[in-house]
Structures are given as structure tokens and as C-alpha cells.
Amino acid sequence: MAAPPRPALQREQRRAADIIRLLSLYRPLLDASVVDFFAEGLWAQLPPRWQAALATAPPPALARLLLGGRGGAGAAWPLSLLAFAAAARALAFPRGRSGGAPRPPCQSLRLHPLLRRHVKPKKQHEIRRLGKLLQRLSQATGCDRVVDVGAGQGHLSRFLAFGLGLSVTAVEGDARLAAMAERFDCELLQELAKRGVPGNEGPPRRCQKPPRHPPPPLTPRGPCHVPGHLDPGAPWGEFLLPPDPPGPGPAARNPLGGTGGQRMLVTGLHACGDLSPALLRHFARSPAVAAVASVACCYMKLSTPPQPPGCPPGYPLSAAVTALPGHALSYRAREAACHALEEFVGRLGTGSASLRVHCYRAALESLIRAADPAQRRPRVQTVRKAHALSFPQYARLGLPRVGLDPAAVPLDSAAVGAMLEQQHKVVAFLSLVLLLAPLVETLILLDRLLYLREQGFHCALIPLFDPLFSPRNLVLVAARTPLGAVLAGLDGDEDSGEDSGEDGGEDGDSGEDGDSGEDKDAAGAEPPGERQSPPAPGAGCEPQ
Template identity: 75%
Template sequence: TGCERVVDIGAGQGHLSRFLAFGLGLSVTAVESDGRLAGLAERFDQELLRELGNTRGLGREPLTPRAPRHVAGRLDPAAPGGDFLLPPNPPGPGPAARNPLGGPGGSEDGGRVLLTGLHACGDLGPALLCHFARSPAVAAVALAGCCYMKLSTAPQAPGCPLGYPLSASVAALPGHQLSYRAREAACHALEEYEGRLRGGSAHLRAHCYRAVLESLIRAADPGKRHLGLQPGRKAHALSFQQYAHLGLPLAGLDPAQVPLDSGAVGAMLEEQHKVVAFCTLGQLLAPAVETLILLDRLLYLREQGFHCALVPLFNPRFSPRNLVLVAARTPLATALAGLDKDSEDGDS
């Protein structure tokens, strides 16, 4: 696209921003809603700058000593491009940050910019696309989404934008609605799950643990369902009793009041193969759900006359959300041809 200015939305600890700035020499503004992460990203930048200073003159391939500029702020999905930042949450102690798309020409210096969002969570992805569509200063956008279960869907209060569907085409389809469960399943790592099935991984045990825990929670309090509990990342390494002692308090229940050693619990744990089969069916349908969400975003942009494409940019075993939606105000052929050349060079 010829852009040398990038605004990276949802930059987190700034890993992509650092690569674009130090590695490619681009002018990068990194926007992150969590001021703590923005501060951490700045610290990493300074560490890299010090390392570059220490290696200067040693004959190594130089990086550009040009750190990103970090901005703590949130994207306002309802605002036009020139006003797209809200204060960080929680608000920081310093003054409000200057808006990276707030200059006379739609950006700080009047130049055109590229918006990026690497694994933009939930409604952040649709908001980023809407700002691209509204702001002439944004020449192009590259978006890899994630956390589809956090998308806003109908019904919503008047004036609140939907994260899905975005396009008129999908909104007009009968039965286009996607449940929370369907959108959550679309976020899983299918290739990793396949490997666990083939190897009989102990990680599969966690599915049964969660199903049994759900049954116990409902029996104790029928009003508590699908609470999104996260008892730990290594649930498969625990006994069920250990797992339940971590999970029940998260649901507001006392483990001492729940019969964890009953015959009924033992019988449910023996049904692990059925739970895994059920989860596997969900995994098989997940790509269809993700495809619908991504095509909805692509159609939204095409309905407004933009040039766009879905590009499988990453190895899905490395990054399951590997499809990147790229869009521009000019034809993409040149940019995508360059991407193909980079891929060929990387494979050689």
C-alpha cells in the first residue's frame, strides 16, 4: 500500500509493533486499552534499544533503532475515525493521549496509515473494520480476529453496534444467528485437538472434568449455568477432586457441601469417551462457524466497495487463528503478490 505509518490496535505487550518498527523500519503507534501492558511494552522497547546499543559495531545485521510510540486508549466503535480513542480502562495518571488518527488529514501528520489488529478480541475486530471504512486516512487494514464468543449479537440496545453480523448479506440470511457455544467452539485449535485425539492425550480428561463439574454446579444451584470457570490451565494433571476444589469456589459453592466422592460422580467420570466424542463433533463444525464470521466481515467491506481478501498467513499449528482479512482502498494485487514472494523466499 506504500504506507510507512502503522497503527497497531490491541497491541498488548507490543510484539508485533516492535517487529514492524525495529525490523521493518516503519513508524508505528501501538494502541492498547490496558495501561499496564502499554507500560510493559515500553520497557521491552527500551531493553531492545539497549541491546542494539551494545551490539553496535559487531558486524551483526542491524535493526532500525526506532521504537514504537505506545498509546493507552480504547477503540470507540461508534465514533468516526478522527475521534476513535476512549480513555484506557482503568484511566491512567497521565494526560489523555493524542489520537493517532486525529490530525487535519485524518492522521497526525496528514499521511495515510495502515491499521493492524493481530488477534483482535471480540468486538475490537469489527470496530477496527468500521474505522477503516469511515476514515479516508486509513489506506488499508490487516486483521486477524479471535474470541468470537465475545462478539455482540442481537438483541442489543439501540445505538449499540453489532459485532456479528456486520454485512447486510449475512443479516438477510435466514438462520444466520450463531449461539455463544458455536462462536466459542470456533476459537479452538483444531490441529492441536486432532493431535491430542491421535495420541490419546491426557489433556482430553479436562473435557470430562468440566462436564462433571457443570452437572454438580447445576445440581447445587440450577440458576448457575455456563459460568465460564477457569480452574487452571493444567486441569488434566489433577485428580477430579483437586479440580473441583479449585472450580466450585469460582461458582460460589463450598466444595465441602458437594458430594465429590459419590458413586454418581464416579459413573460420570467413566463416560469420558462420550464427552470427548461430543466435543469432537463440535470441533468438526467449528471451521464452518469461523468461515461464516470471516466471510461476513469480508462481505461488509465489499458491500462498501473496498478491495479485500482472506489470506492464510500463519501456520495453523503455530497460530490457530491464521486467516488474516486484508482490505484496501486500491487493488490488492501488488501487495498480495509481494506476500506470495515472501512466502516463497521463506520456504526456500
């Protein structure tokens, strides 16, 4: 196997080293939690000239700082702050279109109506884009067999099988989700039988404008669903573990093990935590896997050194990053990398009232610690439409969730009022933290890219989804053969003009697809830094 050109590998190694140096310079900022803003005096830790400039900067000026535009009135930034922002932007991987107010995703008319059932518009966008990439990989490698790992409710698997005619095995560790996926398959097959399989014709919906690019008819061959967990530390042939909860029948045969010489493609859409690096390790070890396409999620669930013998960490993977001093990433840093910078920039640009929730949570944390010093960053469940409430109303809902009586906590004191008057400082501080978030994601993904390059594989990182509503939009593609034919013209598959503003109706029913676990900074969601400890390894993050 021919190794990639040395200059490319060296360039990526230098980029990783530069990112680590920059993160090391601003480690206190990266490891800080905005929840502690008042309780730990985070504003005072910023350089005095930064404080003076940020204290008077309106939210739109902060948005321009994050994006690199002109500061405008009231934003005469210190050179050191400009250099910090410019370096962070320059070292992060490009993420495609950014800026502006987030637009809500609409129904994807390039997906067959039967494949839009139970699927939120955001997921429709993702499965269509990733599915088309996998179709290109299939054509380039001569493999029509795909293993979808962490398949959830099977939305991607259904598109690959019914929509693109690929042979698909869907692996999911939650037996309940696997059963739901099979139920959705049966519903689709029954509907195909009613409509007549050859053209999948159905009566047109009244007043519906026909799409410019109608989707092709569906095939009657669905995916095969295999409930089972994947063990990151196990040998390739023993990769599959019993599902949770265990099923009543015998253990399923591992679709990633002995394949009778058949080659396959492996994919994971928002494969959580250690699952993404595990897929890359097994791709590297198994000649049966011709290519892999991985979209990561939930970086805070990655395992890091030290690990028990025989259990390699999820980060770092590559020899290059492992050898760099200061490469370690705290849980807080990895959690920050999961936030939606583009969505946050959109709220800054419009001065959205939802920004006040970050100040509310920081003020609440100060009151919690005053009432019970043993509590630090307790998990306060999301208060719906918190930004539309007064702070006392918000606190009366939040305090009982951490075992405190609101009647015993002063909610209208002068101290609380002084904290609430500093909302603009809280938002400015959070903006600096989120400016570093794409750098952390870049370092994690660059580590995976270097791991593959070090072994001579052909690989690329592609911003495949629209980051405005799909924040984890970078897909890592790796193959044993050159990827030129796969990547050439990929931008031609863009979704511009494909989405309509029609309501969901029967075709776009989204009621059974869980909310995304990746978009931590959605309006009204819990502020960054809520969690004290990582979730259980291997826990699911987002039904597919």
C-alpha cells in the same frame, strides 16, 4: 473505485447462505455445551445411528472424521454423519496445514535476537509473518506509516519499527501495557547503543549454529506509544478515548484522526471482540487509511443485535448476511469458534490422556447441580494437570471454587463411576461440536469480507500463521488498490526451516508475555462452554 467482479461477490454470498443453512440444521448441537453432557442428557439428543457409531469409535477414528480421512476399523460411519462432516469441512475457509500431533513452536532465527526478548515463540512466529505482510502492503501502497491498534506490550510494533524501519504508532487501551511496551523499547535502545547501531553486532553465543537467513540489522527508530481506548461508535476523528486507568497527563492526540494528509496502514493482531469490525468500519470511512490487516480474536465478545441507537453491532456487518434468515449466532456458538480444532485433532490422534478433563468437568457439573440447583455452568478455574488426577482429587479442588464443600458431595458413588465410564462419548460429542466451530469462524469472517466487497474494496482472507499453535490464523487484508502484488509469492515467506530447537535463554525470554487468550482448548484448559455470560466489552484478550 472499481468494484470487484460480481461473480466473486455472488460466490461468497452463496457460501454464507449455505453455511447458515447448515448451522440452522444443527443448531441444537452448535448451541450445546459439553459441560452439560450428563446434566442435560446431550448424548440422547443425537440420532440413534450416530450414537451407535460414535460410541465405539476410538479417538484416532474421530480425528480422521474431523479431517476427512478414512475411518478405519471400528468407524463405519452412517452416511448422514459423513455428509454432515463433509459439508462442514467443505464450507469452512482453508486454514493451512492441519492434522498430526501439535509441534511446539521454537525460537524464530529470522527475528533479530533483541526482538525475541520477552516474546514467546508463538508470538515470534505471528509478528514475523504479519510484519512481512505489512511490509508488502507498505511497498504496494507507498505508505510507511503504520498504526498498530491493541498493541499490548508492543512486540509487533517493535518489529515493524526497529526491524522493518516503518513509522509506527502503537495504540493500547491498557495504560500499564503501554508503559511496559515503552520500557521494553528503552531496553532495546540501550542494548543497541552498547552494541553499536550500524550492524547491531554482538558476541555470538557459544555452540549456536548461525541461521541460514540472518535477520537484517535493527534501526534505532522505535514506535510511538499512545495509551487510549478505541470507541467503535465514534466518528473517525474522535476515535480515541482515555486509557484504563487514565494517565496523569493530557489526553493524547488521536493518531487515527487528523493526519495532515498522510496516509497510513492500520493493523490489529488478535484485535478482540468489536475492535476488529470497528477497524474495518473506520477503514471504509477514512480515505487516509490505505489498507488494513486484521487478525480477529474472542468472537464471543462481539456485540450482536439489538444494540442502542448509534452503536452498530460487531456482527453482522454486511448487508448480505444481515438479510439472510437465521444468521444470528449465539454466545455459545461464537465461543466455540475460538477453540483450537487442530490442537484437539492432535490430541485425538495420539489418544492423549488430557481428553479426560472434558468428562471430568461434565461429571462435576452434574454433581454441582445436584448439590445446588441454582448453579448452572459456574466458572471453575482451570485445575492444573487435571488429567493426571483421579476424579475425586479433581472434584475436591474444583468444588470449593464454586462454594461447595467436597465432604458433602458423594464423589465415589456408582453414579459418578457410570459417568466416568462414558468418557469416550463425551469426547465424541465434543468432536461433533468442534467440527462446526470453523464454520462459525468462517461465517463471521465472511461477513466482514462481504462488508468490504459491498463497498468495492479489494480484500482477501489469508491463513497466515501455522494453525497447530496459532489457532486464530486467518488475516483479513483490505486495500483501496489491487492486492495482487501483495499476495503474489506470499507463501515464499513461510517459516519452514527457520525455527531452531535452542532454548529461550536471554534471547527468547518469555516470562513477561501473558498466556494466549485465544487458545481455549489447550491441554488442561477449561472445557468449552464454561462461561455463562460474555466478558466486558473491549476487555483485552492477549498481550501482544
